[in-house]
Amino acid sequence: MQEISATRRATVIYLLVWLFLGCALGGVISLASETPLANAMLFAIPMNLWYAFAAGYSAYYLCRANPLGTRPAPAIALMLSVAAVVLGFLWLIIGNLWNALCLLLGAAWSGIVITPQLSVLVVVLGVLLYGFAAALHYLVIEFVRAKNAEQRELESLLMAQEAELRMLRTQIDPHFLFNSLNSISALTSQDPKAARRMTLELASFFRQSLGMEAHKKVTLGEEMVLIRHFLSIEQVRFGERLKVEEDIGDGAAECLVPPMIIQPLVENAVKHGICNMPEGGTIRITARRAGTMLHIGVANPVDEDMSSVRGDGHGIGLSNVRQRLSGAYKHEAGIQWGRQQNSFGVDITMPAQTSEQGD
Known part of the structure; x- marks a missing residue:
């Protein structure tokens, strides 16, 4: 009954159904016993409205106490049948x-003659209406249970997806940290200022990355701050071999992106591109907003045999980004990569959003 009376609309509909049944019962009494219609209605409608609450609450509590599937069906049917007969009488x-109260009024429009046939009709109708109320409550209870189960399943899926995304975006290549610490160790005796600068950049990088962990989305501008810390560390390691070009178009920096979505691509560009080329090269990072879409590109030079690009590490980074894009945007986002002459490029396409709900 609580589920039915949870909203005003449901309560009104429930009472209107019983009011209609009361009018129908009054009409039957009037036709069957030649009772004036006003007398029959005065008898039937209040009776039906009382029964609406009596049968409704009784059936509700019995149905809630005996959910389908918890007890044998014949036992539930017998219990409801007994309750229906008792409530019918x-x-x-x-x-x-x-x-009797209506007859005491002594008015011509109050009171009817209750014949044995009418008494049987009232009891039988009471049993049938009780069965109707019980069936209605079982339908509502099962509907609410299914809806709650679906909501819990959806919440579980969202929690699992969020945990997976959190795991994916924290997969920073440990080689980066090891190489940075080794470089700091080597620079300590050779170039203390460079070692100190690298230490500060490394601290800033991890401070920035940890701060981004608390957010589902960050602006591209914030992501680029992290990328610059990362590349500053790598430039201490590689010196003049590593050059960087940025081309961030108008409106792109304000767009939201998953945290650390570009960092693995830039790390791959260093690890599988610059690192394997004695002469070094330039990493180019571009971002363009085109209407409702944001296009991000990372390109780097590669050696001729492309063996580094086919390495396992490169595939893990790209797979990581693809999974995170799929989890955050479903089919609305995508990633493509490939070689063009002596350059390897990765292009990301995603919705251009400037708020968590999107534009």
Whole structure:
């Protein structure tokens, strides 16, 4: 009954159904016993509205106490049948009391003659209406249970997806940290200032990355701050061999992106591109907003045999980004990569959003 009366609309519909049944019962009494219609309606409608609450609450509590599947079906049917018969006779008793009260008024439009046939009709109708109320409550209870189960499943899926995304975006290549610490160790005796600068950049990088962990989305501008810390560390290692070009178009820096979505691509560009080329090269990072879409590109020079690009590490980074894009945007985002002459490029396409709900 609580589920039915949870909203005003459901309560009104429930009472209107019983009011209609009361009018129907009054019409039947008037036709069957040649009772004036006003007398029949005065008897039937209040009776039916009382029974709406009596049968409704009784069926509700019995249905809630005996959910389908928890007890044998015959046992539940027998219990509801007994309750229906008892309430049917109680309805007859209430009807007689109500009719006696109407007769006391002495008005021509109040009171009817309750014949044995009408008494049987009231009891039988009470049993049938109780069965209707029980069936309605079982339907509502099962619907609410299915809806709650679906909501819990959806919440579980969202939690699992968020945990997976959190795991994916924290997969920073440990080689980067090891190489940085080794470089700091080597520079300590050779170039203390460079070692100190590298240490500060490394601290800033991890401070920035940890701060981004608390957010599902960050602006591209914030992501680029992290990228610059990362590349500053690598430039201490590689010196003049590593050059960087940025081309961030108008409106692109304000767009939201998953945290550390570009960092693995830039790390791959260093590890599988610059690192394997004695002469070094330039890493180019571009971002363009085109209407409702944001296009991000990372390109780097590669050696001729492309063996570094086919390495396992490169595939893990690209797979990581692809999974995170899929988890965050479904089919609305994508990633493509490939070689063009002596350059390897990765292009990301995703919705251009400037708020968590999107534009």
